[in-house]
Amino acid sequence: MAKEVLIEFQNITKTFGAVVANNNVSMQIFQGEILSVLGENGCGKTTLMNMLAGIYYPDGGKILIRGKEAHIHSPKTAFSYRIGMIHQHFKLIDVFTAAENVVLGVKNGSKYNLKDVKKRIGEMCDRYGFHINPDKKIYEMSVSEKQTVEIIKVLYRGADILILDEPTAVLTPQEISKLFDVLRAMRNDGKSIIIITHKLNEVMEISDRVAVLRKGEHIGTVKTSETSEQALTEMMVGKKITLNIDRTKVENPADRLFVNGLNYTNSEHVKVLDNISFVARSGEILGIAGIAGSGQRELLEAIAGLQPLDSGEIIFHRPKKDLPVSFYHKTLKQVIELAAEGKFHYADGTPVDLSGKSKKEIRRLVNEEKILFNEDEIMNLRDKTPLQIRELGVRLSFVPEDRLGMGLVGNMDIIDNMMLRSYRKGNSILLNRKKPENLADQIVKGLEVVTPDLHTPVRRLSGGNVQKVLVGREISMAPKVLMAAYPVRGLDINSSYLIYNLLNKQKEEGVAVIFVGEDLDVLMGLCDRILVINSGRVTGIVDARTVTKEEVGLLMTKTDAGKEKRDEKENG
Amino acid sequence: MKKKTADRSTAPEQEPTQSGVKSRFELPFHIVKRPHIAPWKKILIYAIALVGGMLLSSLICAVFSKNGKNPLDFFGQLFNGSFGTPRKSWLLFLETALLLGASIALIPAFKMKFWNLGGNGQILMGCLCAYSCSYWLGGKMPDGLLLLVMFATSVAAGILWALIPALFKAVFGTNETLFTLMMNYVAAGVVLYFRSAWIKNGSGQFPTLDHGILPSLDKYSAALTVFVFFVLTVLMFVYLRYSKHGYEISVVGESMNTAKYVGIDVKKVVIRTMILSGAIAGMVGFFLIARTGAGLSDTSPNNMGFTGIMTSWLAGFNPLLMFLSCFFIAFLTRGMTQVRTDFGFTNSSVANIVIGLIYFCVISCTFFVNYKIVFRGKSGEKTDLDRKLANQVRGVK
Numbered sequence: 001m002a003k004e005v006l007i008e009f010q011n012i013t014k015t016f017g018a019v020v021a022n023n024n025v026s027m028q029i030f031q032g033e034i035l036s037v038l039g040e041n042g043c044g045k046t047t048l049m050n051m052l053a054g055i056y057y058p059d060g061g062k063i064l065i066r067g068k069e070a071h072i073h074s075p076k077t078a079f080s081y082r083i084g085m086i087h088q089h090f091k092l093i094d095v096f097t098a099a100e101n102v103v104l105g106v107k108n109g110s111k112y113n114l115k116d117v118k119k120r121i122g123e124m125c126d127r128y129g130f131h132i133n134p135d136k137k138i139y140e141m142s143v144s145e146k147q148t149v150e151i152i153k154v155l156y157r158g159a160d161i162l163i164l165d166e167p168t169a170v171l172t173p174q175e176i177s178k179l180f181d182v183l184r185a186m187r188n189d190g191k192s193i194i195i196i197t198h199k200l201n202e203v204m205e206i207s208d209r210v211a212v213l214r215k216g217e218h219i220g221t222v223k224t225s226e227t228s229e230q231a232l233t234e235m236m237v238g239k240k241i242t243l244n245i246d247r248t249k250v251e252n253p254a255d256r257l258f259v260n261g262l263n264y265t266n267s268e269h270v271k272v273l274d275n276i277s278f279v280a281r282s283g284e285i286l287g288i289a290g291i292a293g294s295g296q297r298e299l300l301e302a303i304a305g306l307q308p309l310d311s312g313e314i315i316f317h318r319p320k321k322d323l324p325v326s327f328y329h330k331t332l333k334q335v336i337e338l339a340a341e342g343k344f345h346y347a348d349g350t351p352v353d354l355s356g357k358s359k360k361e362i363r364r365l366v367n368e369e370k371i372l373f374n375e376d377e378i379m380n381l382r383d384k385t386p387l388q389i390r391e392l393g394v395r396l397s398f399v400p401e402d403r404l405g406m407g408l409v410g411n412m413d414i415i416d417n418m419m420l421r422s423y424r425k426g427n428s429i430l431l432n433r434k435k436p437e438n439l440a441d442q443i444v445k446g447l448e449v450v451t452p453d454l455h456t457p458v459r460r461l462s463g464g465n466v467q468k469v470l471v472g473r474e475i476s477m478a479p480k481v482l483m484a485a486y487p488v489r490g491l492d493i494n495s496s497y498l499i500y501n502l503l504n505k506q507k508e509e510g511v512a513v514i515f516v517g518e519d520l521d522v523l524m525g526l527c528d529r530i531l532v533i534n535s536g537r538v539t540g541i542v543d544a545r546t547v548t549k550e551e552v553g554l555l556m557t558k559t560d561a562g563k564e565k566r567d568e569k570e571n572g
Numbered sequence: 573m574k575k576k577t578a579d580r581s582t583a584p585e586q587e588p589t590q591s592g593v594k595s596r597f598e599l600p601f602h603i604v605k606r607p608h609i610a611p612w613k614k615i616l617i618y619a620i621a622l623v624g625g626m627l628l629s630s631l632i633c634a635v636f637s638k639n640g641k642n643p644l645d646f647f648g649q650l651f652n653g654s655f656g657t658p659r660k661s662w663l664l665f666l667e668t669a670l671l672l673g674a675s676i677a678l679i680p681a682f683k684m685k686f687w688n689l690g691g692n693g694q695i696l697m698g699c700l701c702a703y704s705c706s707y708w709l710g711g712k713m714p715d716g717l718l719l720l721v722m723f724a725t726s727v728a729a730g731i732l733w734a735l736i737p738a739l740f741k742a743v744f745g746t747n748e749t750l751f752t753l754m755m756n757y758v759a760a761g762v763v764l765y766f767r768s769a770w771i772k773n774g775s776g777q778f779p780t781l782d783h784g785i786l787p788s789l790d791k792y793s794a795a796l797t798v799f800v801f802f803v804l805t806v807l808m809f810v811y812l813r814y815s816k817h818g819y820e821i822s823v824v825g826e827s828m829n830t831a832k833y834v835g836i837d838v839k840k841v842v843i844r845t846m847i848l849s850g851a852i853a854g855m856v857g858f859f860l861i862a863r864t865g866a867g868l869s870d871t872s873p874n875n876m877g878f879t880g881i882m883t884s885w886l887a888g889f890n891p892l893l894m895f896l897s898c899f900f901i902a903f904l905t906r907g908m909t910q911v912r913t914d915f916g917f918t919n920s921s922v923a924n925i926v927i928g929l930i931y932f933c934v935i936s937c938t939f940f941v942n943y944k945i946v947f948r949g950k951s952g953e954k955t956d957l958d959r960k961l962a963n964q965v966r967g968v969k
Contacts, residue, residue, distance in 0.1 A: 306832055387835030398833070406829040412822065420834045423819055430814050460607075 003030035004066075006161065006192050007052065011061035014047055021047040024061070025218040027211050029161070034183060034193045036203040036224075039213035040236055040492040041463065045196045046088075048213070049163045052194075053085035054078035084154030085163040090146050092138045098149045099134035102156050117156075124155055128185045143291070144175040151182070162186070163194045168202055170292050173520065173553035180206050198236075200229045201521065212236055237493055245500050245525045247545075248508055253281040255317055256512040257303070257481050262312035264298060264536075272298045274536040276312070280481060280512040285503060287527030287544060288516040289552055295536035296516045297401055300483045303514075304398040305386040316394050318377040318480070324369035329393030332359060335366060344371045397479035399471055401486050401516075403463075407470045410459030414440045414451065417458055418473055443472035447498065464495030471502055482506050483514040488522070500526055520549050534558055601947045609941055617940050622900075625933030626650075629926040638916030646911060653910025654903050659792055666794035667902040668895075669801040670856060674873075674880035675887075675894050676801075676808040677730075677852035680845045682881075683812060683889050684825040686741065690752030691877025693759035694733045694850050696870065698726035698857020700763050703778065703868040706861070707770070710783025718784040723858050730854020731847050733759060738846035742839040756877070760870040767868075781865035797859050802895075804852070809891040821845055853877070886934070904930060 007029040014022040021044040029035055037045045050056045052063065054072040063070050065081050072078050078085070092101050103117045110116075118134045125132060132148050141149070147167065154162055164183075168176045183193050183206060197203060203210055204224060211221040212235040219235045234240055257280040264273040272295050280286050288296055301307035303314055318329075325335055325344065336354055338344065344352035352371050354362055365371050381389055381396075389396055404410040408417045418436035426432060440454045447468040451461055458466055467487060474482065484503065488496040503526065507513050517523045523530055527544040532555035540555040630646035654664045674691055681688040702722040709718055733755055740746040767778060789795040812818035824831045824841050831838050860872055883901055887893035908923040917923060 304833070305835075385835055385837075386833065387837070390835060400833065402829065405827055406833045409823055409826040409830050411826050416819070416822075419819065420823070420830070423816055429816060431816055431819055 003032060005029075006031045006066060008064040008067075009048070009061065010064065012048065012051065012058045012063070013060035014044075014051060014056060014058050020216050022051075022058075023216045025213070025216075026061075027218050027221055029192055029194065030209075031192055032187055032190045033208040034187050034195065034206055035221075036207035036210045037194060037196045037213065038198065038200075038203055038210050038232060038236060040198060041490050042492075043213045043236075044216040045213050046165055049085065049165065049194060049196055052078065052083055052161075053163055054083075055085075079157045079159065082158055082160040083163070084157060084159030084161070086147065086150045086154060086165065086167065088165040088169065090150055092146060092149060094139040095137060097135050097137050098132055098141075098145075098152070101138060101149055102134075102153045106157060120156065121152055124152055127189070128155075128182050130182060143170045144172075144179075147171070147179070160190070161192045161194070163196070165196045166198075167195060168197065168199065169518070172291060172556050173549050174557060176202070199519070200232055203232065204229060214238055233493065245497070245522070246504060247526065247528075248504065250281075250284045250528050251508070252510075253283050254319055255279050256282045258313075258315040258317065259299075259303065260313045260315065262299065262302060262314070263310040264302065264307065265310055272536050273302065273309070273312075276533070276536070276538055278531050278538065278541060280514055282480070282510045282512045283507055284528045285507050285513040285515050285526060287523040287530040288514065288533060289520060289523050289530050290533035290556055292518065294533045294556075296533060297485060298536075299533070300398065300400070300485050300514070300516065303381070303481075303483060304396065304400075305381065305384050305389050309382060312382065314381040316379045316381050316392075316396075316481070318379070318394075320373040320377045321375055322372050325366055325371050325373060326369070327366060332362065332366075335362065335371070339371070343374055345374055346370060347372060395477055395479045395481070397474035397477050397482045399467075399474050399482075399484040399487050401489070403466050403470050404459055407474075408458050408466065411457050413455045413457055414444065414449075414469055415454050417469060418443075418476075421473065421477060439473070439476055443469060443476065447472050447502075463490045464492055467491055467495065467499065471499060475502060475506060479506070479511055481512045481514070483516075485516040486518060487515070489518070496522075520552055524549065524552070532556055601945050603943050604946050606942060606944050614941055617937050618934065621933045621937035622930070625930035628933070629929055632926060632929070633911060633915055633922065636915070636917070636922050638918075641915050645914065649911040649914045650904075650907035652914075653907040656910070660906065662790065662792040662794045664899075664902055664906050665798050666792070667906060668899045669794075669798040670859065671876055671879060671883060671898040671902055672805050672894060673801040673852060673856040673859070674876035675883045675898060676805050676891055677849050677856065678877075678880045679808065679884050679889055679891060679894070680812065680818075680821055681734075681849045682825075682884055683818075684821045684842065684845050686738070686825075686842060686846065687749045688734070688737075688752050688846070688849060689749055689877070689881070690733065690737065690755045691853055691880050692873045692875065693752070693756035693877070694730045694853030695857045695860070695873035695877055696756075696759040696763060697729035697733045698854035699861050699868055699872045700759075700766065700857070701725035701729040701854070702784070702858045702861040703781070704766070706781045706784035706865070707778075710781065715783055715785075719786065719862060722784050722862055723855070726858035726861075727851045727854040730852070730857060731850040734846045734850025734853065735843065738843050742842045763868065763870045763872075767870075778868040780867045781861070783865075784862055785865040786859075786862045793863055797863055800859070801856075805891050805894060812891065817841075817844070882931070882935075900934075 005028050009025050009027050012022050012025045013020070025044075025048060037049065039045045047056060051058050052072065054075045054077050057071075057073055063072065065083075070081055072081060072083070075085070093104065096104070099114055099117050099121060102121060103112070103114070121132065121134050124130065130148050130152065132145060132152065136145070138146060138149065147170075151162070151164075167179060171179065180202075183195075187193055187208075195202075195207065207224050209221055209223050210227065210232060212219045212232060214236060222232075222235075259279070260277050262273045262276040263271070266272050274295075276295070276299060278286070288299070290296055298307050302309055325338070327335075330338070339352050339354040342351060346352060347370065357365075379392055379394065381392075381394065384392070398407075400406040409420070415433055415437050418440045419431065419433070422436065423431055437454065443449060444451060444454065449461070449465045449468045449472075451465060458469055461469070471484070471487060482503070484499075487499050487503070491499065500522070503513050503515060507528075515523070515527060517526075524544050524547065530542050530544045530547065530552060531538060532540045532542065532552055534556055539558045542552065542555070626647070627643075630643035633646045634641060634643045653660065655661050674695065677694065678688055678691055702725070705722040705725055706718060709721065713721075734752075737746070737748050737751040737755060740751060741748045767776070771778060786793070786796055812821065820831070820836050820841050823834070823836060824838055828838060831841070856876070857873070860866065861868065866872075879901060883894055883897040886897035886900075904927050908927055911926075912920065912923045915922075
């Protein structure tokens with residue numbers, strides 16, 4: 001296939017302060033091909049493409065378009081070179097319709113005539129196989145529809161070179177295959193398509209050639225037909241790594257956390273959580289799959305005591321039957337109260353009566369583990385604040401989605417971030433930084449956190465290291481329930497696998513792990529069961545070992561599929 | 573591997589052409605954010621800004637001088653005004669101490685990102701309470717007891733004035749910036765109301781006091797105030813840096829979500845911190861009145877509630893560095909008073925211009941603390957930056 005060289009990068013360099021985003025990158029893009037730009041987060045792939053789209057201007061080197069040198073100093077100039085970019089975060093106006101968004105900012109001398117615009121949109125849709133209602137407002141659209149509008153917007157401006165930044169990150173498997181069909185149709189029409197991604201399986205499926213970047217440098221460009229996922233990974237990471245997650249068998253599962261009928265309606269009267277019920281078991285990883293924003297965040301925050309609820313209950317089950325009470329969970333006062341209610345017995349089976357015993361004596365009995373529970377402890381965590389949950393002795397760890405905005409304090413150093421959970425301990429009004437310092441040291445050494453020292457503000461660390469600090473702290477609390485929301489988002493492959501292994505280890509130690517993920521391959525490889533959530537509703541709980549990707553994808557869109565059909569009817 | 577060798581062979585040919593590529597949008601320099609700055613560099617930048625600002629000021633003063641003074645006189649008079657006599661030195665330290673008081677009243681709130689612009693009002697309410705206690709109760713009880721009552725009511729008034737916006741913020745989420753700012757005017761109005769209600773002799777001024785005056789340890793009754801606020805500043809440093817409360821304040825200030833996530837009661841922290849803030853402001857008011865028994869006016873706080881904002885920012889919210897920033901501002905104010913008389917300026921406008929100019933130099937130099945400017949090399953040669961970057965990348969690999 002002798003194809004014409006459309007774009008050529010020559011020794012492109014771009015730096016941000018001391019950070020070298022692109023170093024001496026030289027590569028070519030042909031006419032009528034789908035090129036994947038592959039690399040880990042932070043390797044400079046988006047920066048490189050932003051230079052083509054006129055967002056940035058290179059510090060060194062040049063860009064040739066059709067053999068001529070091009071100065072692309074704004075997105076507008078980029079359009080004059082017939083280059084259009086679809087960004088990861090859509091740039092649409094919510095209250096406008098699709099057609100209004102498409103025509104916005106186009107100056108071609110002709111009059112503003114929405115009818116013509118709609119006609120042209122219709123032609124494009126027929127040509128490439130899109131479906132879009134040009135009169136639909138953006139805020140009523142699903143993510144995939146918004147993406148379609150973005151693509152049309154770029155095509156409308158006459159782009160022949162389309163750059164898509166992580167186009168599949170927010171789509172379901174079905175939507176992805178639809179998108180890929182459209183992209184293939186456009187390629188066959190002679191357009192060049194560049195996809196920025198870090199997902200290997202998609203690269204293999206869609207692209208003709210793959211350009212791999214690593215740490216700002218172009219490692220090489222290969223034909224997809226002549227490479228393999230393993231080879232590409234090696235190019236990306238720079239060394240051999242295994243891509244298998246060790247999923248161990250579930251040992252002695254016990255019901256740990258019951259979530260019953262959670263409901264929550266937000267201030268905009270949207271039902272965010274709709275009658276959600278499930279059980280999380282110890283020694284098992286429960287995955288939560290769903291399109292972004294289906295209520296995953298609210299669900300985890302509700303369990304963690306951060307999200308008010310309309311109704312429902314969150315029951316924590318502590319297996320304490322015939323096990324000794326300890327001062328870890330209970331205060332002396334609580335022990336006396338519980339004894340008065342007749343909740344304890346001695347090893348020989350006689351009930352415990354603490355009345356008339358001195359405090360010292362009771363302390364001794366508890367410390368010698370003489371006082372045993374009659375039954376398992378059952379606690380409702382609903383409407384409890386995180387502090388109250390901790391005071392109940394419930395060890396619930398939560399790795400939130402927003403690491404620096406919620407899990408950690410960006411401007412504080414590693415030691416101070418370690419204290420977040422534990423600084424209250426002790427009666428002194430002053431802080432004790434000794435223990436957190438030891439913990440920080442352990443985590444930095446144990447998880448190989450790359451940091452100049454323990455006193456570096458965590459916001460200066462890279463994404464993977466930030467996450468190691470956060471997960472390390474949460475695991476150090478020896479949790480009974482560990483919730484993690486998108487724990488590998490933005491992490492490189494090595495860090496991701498480190499996190500998977502940590503979660504697996506927690507599972508083996510009998511922790512009930514709840515894992516909210518976006519990559520179905522990972523969910524199906526790591527979890528034992530997968531709960532699929534869709535618009536705040538549970539649409540299924542499936543066995544991760546036997547389910548197929550398509551089945552999960554269908555559950556993720558179950559109700560939306562029906563809605564789309566309705567929409568099509570209305571339009572037809 | 574193959575690619576690398578190719579790079580090397582083509583590089584020499586490409587360099588001349590590459591240098592020819594210059595966009596018309598290319599600036600001759602870059603502004604680059606500094607990831608780190610060595611402490612000595614930081615100090616040097618501030619020192620250059622300070623000296624530069626002073627030199628500029630000395631020139632301006634010389635130009636405007638009514639009696640032909642030269643720029644050197646400016647420096648002489650500046651120091652003369654601050655340190656010329658023991659009295660001047662004491663007053664300099666007194667002013668520093670009061671400013672420190674106003675600043676440490678603001679700092680805990682600022683660390684919490686609660687923008688308390690109501691320092692003036694809180695101090696003024698402290699003044700009002702101290703004054704009225706002495707005015708009405710003076711002579712009716714022993715002076716020691718009176719001082720205690722004055723102190724207690726001042727602190728209470730400061731707390732009240734800070735607590736009102738804090739409660740609104742905590743309960744209703746009201747914007748504290750406007751609220752605290754408006755409370756200043758209310759406080760001034762209250763003082764003016766009592767002046768017209770109590771002072772019937774037509775002077776329109778509160779008289780100086782005879783009772784409830786703090787014992788003076790030195791000739792200028794400054795030592796006690798200086799001592800109290802210097803010690804309080806150190807205590808505030810310890811409170812913010814080493815106490816659990818201080819830690820909570822930092823967490824709330826940095827990220828409300830993190831605070832909720834770890835179970836910090838944000839409302840409680842906001843209210844508690846503003847009580848502390850108001851209490852210290854009220855105390856400043858007490859010292860303003862009780863130090864010498866001065867008369868009260870609606871401008872008694874001498875705008876320290878706002879000057880304190882600047883000293884806090886200049887010190888990066890670090891109470892220990894505030895010793896420097898407060899001293900610097902007190903020094904300028906005292907020194908410029910002297911320069912003004914000596915240079916024959918009939919009003920304070922030139923002095924204000926000069927003070928503003930020096931502030932501007934010192935504050936704007938923070939740009940160079942956070943950023944540096946890198947010049948591009950002349951065309952045809954690879955810049956140092958490029959070489960450095962290339963080395964860095966090689967190092968990374």
